Amino acid sequence: xxxxxxxxxxxxxxxxxxxxxxxxxxxxxxxxxxxxxxxxxxxxxxxxxxxxxxxxxxxxxxxxxxxxxxxxxxxxxxxxxxxxxxxxxxxxxxxxxxxxxxxxxxxxxxxxxxxxxxxxxxxxxxxxxxxxxxxxxxxxxxxxxxxxxxxxxxxxxxxxxxxxxxxx
Amino acid sequence: xxxxxxxxxxxxxxxxxxxxxxxxxxxxxxxxxxxxxxxxxxxxxxxxxxxxxxxxxxxxxxxxxxxxxxxxxxxxxxxxxxxxxxxxxxxxxxxxxxxxxxxxxxxxxxxxxxxxxxxxxxxxxxxxxxxxxxxxxxxxxxxxxxxxxxxxxxxxxxxxxxxxxxxxxxxxxxxxxxxxxxxxxxxxxxxxxxxxxxxxxxxxxxxxxxxxxxxxxxxxxxxxxxxxxxxxxxxxxxxxxxxxx
Numbered sequence: 001x002x003x004x005x006x007x008x009x010x011x012x013x014x015x016x017x018x019x020x021x022x023x024x025x026x027x028x029x030x031x032x033x034x035x036x037x038x039x040x041x042x043x044x045x046x047x048x049x050x051x052x053x054x055x056x057x058x059x060x061x062x063x064x065x066x067x068x069x070x071x072x073x074x075x076x077x078x079x080x081x082x083x084x085x086x087x088x089x090x091x092x093x094x095x096x097x098x099x100x101x102x103x104x105x106x107x108x109x110x111x112x113x114x115x116x117x118x119x120x121x122x123x124x125x126x127x128x129x130x131x132x133x134x135x136x137x138x139x140x141x142x143x144x145x146x147x148x149x150x151x152x153x154x155x156x157x158x159x160x161x162x163x164x165x166x167x168x
Numbered sequence: 169x170x171x172x173x174x175x176x177x178x179x180x181x182x183x184x185x186x187x188x189x190x191x192x193x194x195x196x197x198x199x200x201x202x203x204x205x206x207x208x209x210x211x212x213x214x215x216x217x218x219x220x221x222x223x224x225x226x227x228x229x230x231x232x233x234x235x236x237x238x239x240x241x242x243x244x245x246x247x248x249x250x251x252x253x254x255x256x257x258x259x260x261x262x263x264x265x266x267x268x269x270x271x272x273x274x275x276x277x278x279x280x281x282x283x284x285x286x287x288x289x290x291x292x293x294x295x296x297x298x299x300x301x302x303x304x305x306x307x308x309x310x311x312x313x314x315x316x317x318x319x320x321x322x323x324x325x326x327x328x329x330x331x332x333x334x335x336x337x338x339x340x341x342x343x344x345x346x347x348x349x350x351x352x353x354x355x356x357x358x359x360x361x362x363x364x365x366x367x368x369x370x371x372x373x374x375x376x377x378x379x380x381x382x383x384x385x386x387x388x389x390x391x392x393x394x395x396x397x398x399x400x401x402x403x404x405x406x407x408x409x410x411x412x413x
Binding site for chain 2: 056162
């Protein structure tokens, strides 16, 4: 059984905020992130027949969105995008909404991770997926997922240091 | 016993099996350094969430909704009025639910919103879709275990991932609608609202089973839900606390 496209559309509208959060973690730039969400939604509607009912819709969408992001990176040239220079990262984000300084620091640090580690961190630590689910989304064995996650975490801790307010 | 960084991380992520978890917890009790390593992992997760969760509350990009709305088929009934068009001003997050309702056919929403006299069951306040009138009262006061004959039937009460208390419901009058509402600081936020397959005028006095809820409502419920629905004592305790976290 697969969801009718009407049901799928309704479910996708409900998922848009989470898709945008995941896209923002991957792409950093707000406009790029929204482009990614839009692209993922278009692809999902085209491929609704492939929708698997054995996994949550959100996870299927995260996989589609990440593929769209990898395509985008390839199109732009991988090298330029995998590591956003520190000075550029500070300008990439839209700071007009008065974001907290720590928010910016965390977003910048995440943007500086290699894409594989960033996606693992975003799926497990931000989106709250289990290792198994995150491995499914990234189409890698669980061992690969956990080692990317571990390296991503270590790099983030190193960049961010201990925030006095974060340890309670 | 020495615990690797990956084990500590897996513990912080809730991924260790029961025996390893017990071993680590035992060790942690006598090893402040180990406890600190765990706390460090948890703190990082909390910082990431604090940095990215506000994205969820940003108003949706009109083009994204446009994208989904244009793809929608023609409404089956000429009386369908997309709710999104009625709502003016800045859209904030709960209105995504309203837009979702419009996509699956919000035929019954229009009359509900503008109904007079009496307090409307569904209202838009500060750009949010909220429960009002009899619906808000039922969400606040009614227990799922005792509601025979009530115009609003509460399905299940549960905790969402963010800790909020949420309840599914079917509203029989004036139109058959089903949805999920979550308790905010001062009001019930409607997370999803859809025409109920039970149809208007369905007999009251029964508890809506999941199979009687529209698919979009069931899906939202499953997305939101953290853990099992509240049993009768927990539900009564939550009500006593005014459904605040």
